[in-house]
Amino acid sequence: MKAVCWMGTGKLETLNVPDPTLLNPHDAIIKITRTAICGSDLHLYDGFIPTMEAGDILGHEFMGLIEEVGNDVTNLKRGDRVVVPFTIACGNCLFCRKKLWSACDNTNPNSHLMEAAYGYSGSGLFGYSHMMGGYAGGQAQYARVPFANVGPLKIESDLPDEKVLFLSDIFPTGYMAAENAQIQPGDTVAVWGCGPVGQFTIASAFMLGAGRVIAIDRFPERLKLARSLGAITVDYSEEDVNVLTALKDLTGGIGPDACIDAVGLEAHSTELQGVYDKVKTSLLLETDRPGVLRQAIQAVRKGGTVSIPGVYGGLLDKVPFGAAFGKGITMKMGQTNMHNYMKPLLERIEQGQIDPSYLISHRITLDEAPEMYKVWRDKKDNVTKIVIDPWAEKGSA
Amino acid sequence: MSHPLMEKPNAEQVLFSASAAVVMDGRYLAPPQDKDGKIWARTSAIVQADASELYALWRDVESAPKWQEQMTSVRRIGDVTSHWVMESDGEKIEWDSEILADEPGKRIAWRSIAGDSSNAGEVIFDTAPGDRGTLVTVLQEFHLGKIANAWETIVGRNPKQSVIENLRHFKAFAETGEIPRTQGQPHGPRGIIGKMKKSLYGETITTPPAEKAS
Numbered sequence: 250m251k252a253v254c255w256m257g258t259g260k261l262e263t264l265n266v267p268d269p270t271l272l273n274p275h276d277a278i279i280k281i282t283r284t285a286i287c288g289s290d291l292h293l294y295d296g297f298i299p300t301m302e303a304g305d306i307l308g309h310e311f312m313g314l315i316e317e318v319g320n321d322v323t324n325l326k327r328g329d330r331v332v333v334p335f336t337i338a339c340g341n342c343l344f345c346r347k348k349l350w351s352a353c354d355n356t357n358p359n360s361h362l363m364e365a366a367y368g369y370s371g372s373g374l375f376g377y378s379h380m381m382g383g384y385a386g387g388q389a390q391y392a393r394v395p396f397a398n399v400g401p402l403k404i405e406s407d408l409p410d411e412k413v414l415f416l417s418d419i420f421p422t423g424y425m426a427a428e429n430a431q432i433q434p435g436d437t438v439a440v441w442g443c444g445p446v447g448q449f450t451i452a453s454a455f456m457l458g459a460g461r462v463i464a465i466d467r468f469p470e471r472l473k474l475a476r477s478l479g480a481i482t483v484d485y486s487e488e489d490v491n492v493l494t495a496l497k498d499l500t501g502g503i504g505p506d507a508c509i510d511a512v513g514l515e516a517h518s519t520e521l522q523g524v525y526d527k528v529k530t531s532l533l534l535e536t537d538r539p540g541v542l543r544q545a546i547q548a549v550r551k552g553g554t555v556s557i558p559g560v561y562g563g564l565l566d567k568v569p570f571g572a573a574f575g576k577g578i579t580m581k582m583g584q585t586n587m588h589n590y591m592k593p594l595l596e597r598i599e600q601g602q603i604d605p606s607y608l609i610s611h612r613i614t615l616d617e618a619p620e621m622y623k624v625w626r627d628k629k630d631n632v633t634k635i636v637i638d639p640w641a642e643k644g645s646a
Numbered sequence: 647m648s649h650p651l652m653e654k655p656n657a658e659q660v661l662f663s664a665s666a667a668v669v670m671d672g673r674y675l676a677p678p679q680d681k682d683g684k685i686w687a688r689t690s691a692i693v694q695a696d697a698s699e700l701y702a703l704w705r706d707v708e709s710a711p712k713w714q715e716q717m718t719s720v721r722r723i724g725d726v727t728s729h730w731v732m733e734s735d736g737e738k739i740e741w742d743s744e745i746l747a748d749e750p751g752k753r754i755a756w757r758s759i760a761g762d763s764s765n766a767g768e769v770i771f772d773t774a775p776g777d778r779g780t781l782v783t784v785l786q787e788f789h790l791g792k793i794a795n796a797w798e799t800i801v802g803r804n805p806k807q808s809v810i811e812n813l814r815h816f817k818a819f820a821e822t823g824e825i826p827r828t829q830g831q832p833h834g835p836r837g838i839i840g841k842m843k844k845s846l847y848g849e850t851i852t853t854p855p856a857e858k859a860s
Contacts, residue, residue, distance in 0.1 A: 254834035266832040304834035341821040355818040385831040
């Protein structure tokens, strides 16, 4: 099959590799019909994520048709159409039982790498480094999906792929961010970052009753999309704009009820000095760049909530914890517990409350993917979201 | 008290003082420190299964190759004795082991009695508070020396890390009926650095099968 392979920092190639096979009894093989490039894939491209190996297949946002299932998968059969969550969960450990799926204890075969780096291990992820499990990703024609009895969401309606594909990551991630913001009807919510996750955060904040959403970014195409959802936009790159002043001006001086950091630290800009040193080493984590987090804490109203879907990886310097304490704020964050959100959000799509495909700006082939990573990374060509048809030939997608 | 390097473990300290316990008389006990050629590994896991089930799985020594890394075969040779074989890249170490304490549903302690490895261990199964399954605590002891070094060379992991990985596999096997694996997946060409990383990360150690070998 064809697959997008990471061959080193800034070096991707679409290569022919062997087809995946069933390895465990709860596996399924999926023939991928649509897949996407995630903003967080750019951090792999740029070499920010340690423990990538040359030859790794990228991609964690994908859907397709069940091709084959292992002996212990009884809820799916060949031909079923499914969306696959990017976090892999076993369904049986203490954390899965508590519905903290992204904290699954069992799905990361390389837990020791993450434990060496962070002191804990979360669930395995598709196509996102060996520390996160080393699972082959979904920017390919086929993928092996472990614990297929737990994760994949069956799509029974005839909704086109593009309307449901983003249930694999960014829509639930944006939704959980809004849910974590503890929005009460009429609340004012500020969202930093209007990339794909920020977009779904804005849409979800409105769904959860926000009276006003303020969106902060600097790219015109993103701000335009945010306005199309009903948000008021603040372009922080404009010379006279000060974000904290803007948020005061828009809230009568008290600040937003909830502030959502959908940026992170250039997500994962963590340097890990040597990852696995047989027994005792741990790593040195370089300082993250928590500029948005600082602003969010400073901006939020007294007693408000800061929600953080943006990824942080290490140790943060000079976070205004005095202000956080003084204002008595709540902070909620974390990797998305995908499995809680996929079905209810599918229902919202089916009811026509949202059409996530509005975000798509580019439709490409697998062969075009390496070049499009570069275009998106360099913020050219007004990219908002790139979707891949893994079976299209060049020029026809 | 110091011990010379020896081929057979001085295992009594573990076995008869219940050293795998983490709490004694209400106090937390730190794990034993490595010294005098002995190294210790203590690790624990919360497993969503009854203590009796987990005890039975651990006590069924012949099934150990399903979840212990690099274990080729385990054969019972008596009521409490068994013969263990580990193998990697054609190199093999073998030893006999005996069970010294056996409390169904609660605790098992063992030590090697002959062969290429000097090791001893204990596993304790406690009901976790708050309906959270079973708290499994493992303490293992290895004697350094040429044989333990051979073990490390063959296994490709420090024995301490092997104890941690094996409990992880045990837990996954007990909770899900399988052990998550990525070996055998498709990938592009690894190149030299990719191959080095694979070995450095311990990914060249075969994930135990979780099922009986056919």
